[in-house]
Amino acid sequence: MKALLTGNEAIARGAYEYGISVAAAYPGTPSTEILENISKYPEIYSQWSPNEKVAMEVGVGASIAGARTLVAMKHVGVNVAADPLFTAAYSGVRGGLILVSADDPGMHSSQNEQDNRHYAPFAKIPMLEPSDSQEAKDMVKLALEISETFDTPVLLRITTRIAHSQSLVELGEPMEREIKPYTKDAKKFVMIPAHARTRRVFLEERDAQLATFSEQSAANFVEMRQQSFGIITSGVSYQYVKEAFPQASVLRLGITHPIPKQKIMDFANEVDTLFVVEELEPYLENQIKALGIKVVGKDLLPPYGELSVSLLQKNLGAYLNVANPSVAVTTEQSNIMQEVQQPFTAPVRPPVMCPGCPHRGVFYVIKQLKLVVSGDIGCYTLGTMPPLEAMDTCICMGASISAAVGMEKANPELAGKLVAVIGDSTFMHSGVTGLMDVVYNKTAATIIILDNSITAMTGHQYHPGTGKTLMNEDSPTVDFAALAKSLGVRRVAEVDAFDLETVKKVIQEEVAAPEPSVIIARQPCALMLKGQTEAVVCEDCKACRVCLRIGCPALSFDEEGKTVVVNKPLCTGCNVCIQICKFGALRKGGA
Numbered sequence: 268m269k270a271l272l273t274g275n276e277a278i279a280r281g282a283y284e285y286g287i288s289v290a291a292a293y294p295g296t297p298s299t300e301i302l303e304n305i306s307k308y309p310e311i312y313s314q315w316s317p318n319e320k321v322a323m324e325v326g327v328g329a330s331i332a333g334a335r336t337l338v339a340m341k342h343v344g345v346n347v348a349a350d351p352l353f354t355a356a357y358s359g360v361r362g363g364l365i366l367v368s369a370d371d372p373g374m375h376s377s378q379n380e381q382d383n384r385h386y387a388p389f390a391k392i393p394m395l396e397p398s399d400s401q402e403a404k405d406m407v408k409l410a411l412e413i414s415e416t417f418d419t420p421v422l423l424r425i426t427t428r429i430a431h432s433q434s435l436v437e438l439g440e441p442m443e444r445e446i447k448p449y450t451k452d453a454k455k456f457v458m459i460p461a462h463a464r465t466r467r468v469f470l471e472e473r474d475a476q477l478a479t480f481s482e483q484s485a486a487n488f489v490e491m492r493q494q495s496f497g498i499i500t501s502g503v504s505y506q507y508v509k510e511a512f513p514q515a516s517v518l519r520l521g522i523t524h525p526i527p528k529q530k531i532m533d534f535a536n537e538v539d540t541l542f543v544v545e546e547l548e549p550y551l552e553n554q555i556k557a558l559g560i561k562v563v564g565k566d567l568l569p570p571y572g573e574l575s576v577s578l579l580q581k582n583l584g585a586y587l588n589v590a591n592p593s594v595a596v597t598t599e600q601s602n603i604m605q606e607v608q609q610p611f612t613a614p615v616r617p618p619v620m621c622p623g624c625p626h627r628g629v630f631y632v633i634k635q636l637k638l639v640v641s642g643d644i645g646c647y648t649l650g651t652m653p654p655l656e657a658m659d660t661c662i663c664m665g666a667s668i669s670a671a672v673g674m675e676k677a678n679p680e681l682a683g684k685l686v687a688v689i690g691d692s693t694f695m696h697s698g699v700t701g702l703m704d705v706v707y708n709k710t711a712a713t714i715i716i717l718d719n720s721i722t723a724m725t726g727h728q729y730h731p732g733t734g735k736t737l738m739n740e741d742s743p744t745v746d747f748a749a750l751a752k753s754l755g756v757r758r759v760a761e762v763d764a765f766d767l768e769t770v771k772k773v774i775q776e777e778v779a780a781p782e783p784s785v786i787i788a789r790q791p792c793a794l795m796l797k798g799q800t801e802a803v804v805c806e807d808c809k810a811c812r813v814c815l816r817i818g819c820p821a822l823s824f825d826e827e828g829k830t831v832v833v834n835k836p837l838c839t840g841c842n843v844c845i846q847i848c849k850f851g852a853l854r855k856g857g858a
């Protein structure tokens with residue numbers, strides 16, 4: 268039976284069919300749905316971990332205990348998990364171990380764009396890159412086999428378009444789940460220097476064996492057509508190549524570390540002009556050039572962002588027209604190019620917090636108080652957008668608190684003006700360690716935890732502060748106030764995020780205090796509210812426009828600019844605008 272699946276769903280299906288017993292992740296677009304879908308298979312123990320490092324460590328432990336294991340994260344998460352990953356490359360596995368890295372070319376929802384293919388040669392582990400959902404599932408099987416045969420974690424690298432695009436997948440029956448018998452093997456799994464030195468040599472031997480495997484693997488295949496030009500490609504770029512140049516010969520690499528050098532040389536000898544089509548870095552191109560092969564790649568294609576069919580036709584087509592008119596772009600392709608190059612006229616919608624978002628009022632107050640804000644990654648990062656513009660820094664997950672320590676240490680005058688703002692899930696991810704630093708190194712930082720009781724930005728995943736697991740079981744809930752106190756914070760306040768007067772008073776008090784403070788501003792994410800409470804209405808508006816300063820999408824002006832209009836289907840009745848209107852024009856439910 269076939270089903271239409273996204274790459275993420277297909278990887279989850281592969282985990283189910285090919286005997287994965289343990290799966291762990293921290294949610295992050297574009298990888299989130301892998302674990303969400305795995306959790307639908309009760310045969311697999313699955314968990315959200317507080318961060319990617321923890322997820323990786325859970326995976327390594329499960330593999331050592333004999334289980335086939337999958338760990339998933341977005342590209343930046345691999346930076347967090349790099350520490351255990353690099354050592355797991357040494358210790359190897361018992362049950363097959365897959366790390367899925369979901370990269371985000373074009374930064375659809377990421378703070379940077381990084382090409383995680385470099386992690387494979389860096390950590391000396393094999394890497395697979397699927398080109399559609401069927402391969403995403405098939406490569407779970409291949410990765411497990413490689414992992415167990417060659418005693419190595421395997422990097423399964425996907426990108427946003429593979430993760431989120433749908434294609435047909437043949438569904439199979441699940442194999443029997445097996446936990447290999449546990450035996451102690453300290454020389455393999457205890458990486459003290461004496462043991463690690465032995466494994467270091469093993470890493471080189473393993474890479475050489477994997478290179479031979481890569482030469483023979485059907486995951487690297489040639490589609491021979493025109494000999495005048497050939498293209499080496501991998502991942503989603505293979506789909507763009509097929510659509511842009513159906514007449515081209517193609518070497519599609521499914522194993523992109525180690526690359527099959529002989530296969531590449533043989534292919535290069537078969538074609539007159541050789542291109543490498545790959546997104547982001549010249550990862551394949553540099554390795555192919557190092558083989559002494561003349562190849563055209565990043566001379567024509569950008570080393571950033573996503574590729575597209577039109578971009579390939581435009582840039583490679585122009586090159587071919589000049590260099591080899593006999594293989595010039597066909598009329599049909601030229602027509603397609605003109606079509607896709609027509610300007611895209613959909614209106615641009617800037618990212619904005621949802622109506623009723625509990626973060627909006629807190630940022631409104633912070634802006635009123637003219638505070639310096641060390642921010643973090645989550646929906647609340649949108650507090651940096653107009654009209655709120657209430658954020659000074661945003662670096663990576665958990666950095667708000669530790670960066671605030673640095674800012675205060677560097678410039679003590681900031682002590683009375685600085686707040687670190689972090690969400691509940693991000694605080695669990697890696698904010699707790701920063702808070703320890705605040706206390707331990709004696710700063711007066713004020714930390715505002717925006718607790719909306721969920722990991723909102725990635726689509727409502729649970730975390731240790733929510734009292735629920737990925738498998739929907741009740742679990743103990745981390746008490747942020749008690750946790751902060753246990754870390755040595757003496758000033759801990761809990762406020763209603765919609766009560767702007769109290770929020771303002773408490774922030775003023777805590778910022779002025781000469782010691783660390785934690786303020787927990789609580790209200791659930793607006794998208795979790797079941798059914799709408801009474802929507803706000805506007806009567807006798809004085810058109811002062813003050814309420815627009817909160818940037819709520821439910822508020823706008825009528826065409827003449829005389830009165831505020833409340834979009835009732837959007838309004839959640841959060842009350843924030845009511846508190847801001849000094850004329851009492853905004854009222855709940857027309858009261």
Ligand code: SF4
Pocket residue numbers: 619620621622623624625626646647719723724792793794
């Ligand atoms: S998803 Fe929730 S937390 Fe995020 S902007 Fe919307 S209401 Fe706010």
Ligand code: SF4
Pocket residue numbers: 805807808809810811812813814815831847848849850851852853
């Ligand atoms: S609703 Fe109130 S705050 Fe908004 S423009 Fe009218 S009078 Fe001003």
